Amino acid sequence: MFIDASAIVAILGEEEAAASMLASIERAKSPIYYSSLVVFEAAIALARKKKIAAYGENAPTPPYLIERAAFAIEGFLNDIGAVELPIAPGTHHAALSAARTYGRFIGHPAKLNFGDCFSYAAAKTLQSPLLFVGKDFSKTDVEVA
8 A cells, every 4th residue: 555645744734544554554455655755745734734723824833833743754754664665766757647636727627736646657657546625636546544
């Protein structure tokens, strides 16, 4: 299984979907993979959530919140035994294909963004299910975890 940033944010951000994401992780029979792009996207999203709660929507995100988020994410990934998947040369081809097919850039209902396109590419390259929150990937041909 490949874990998308949205699943990490849901779990560590204690969102409504957290329990179902954790259950999917516990049921996983294969290794759980992630990439550096997933960690980056999740850290920025978690830090932004904390910033909004503490300082409001229009305040800048303090760097310490990004550092704390990254530390929490790395600890979580370590705890679940996740394996970092190196971004292989040429991965951009699969990500660009996802953008051309399912991207928000072209107006597709899935509205995949930059990070989504790379998570999609990783899951498809691994021929692995993708763990995510939301409806975006459900509007693609990726296998759902």
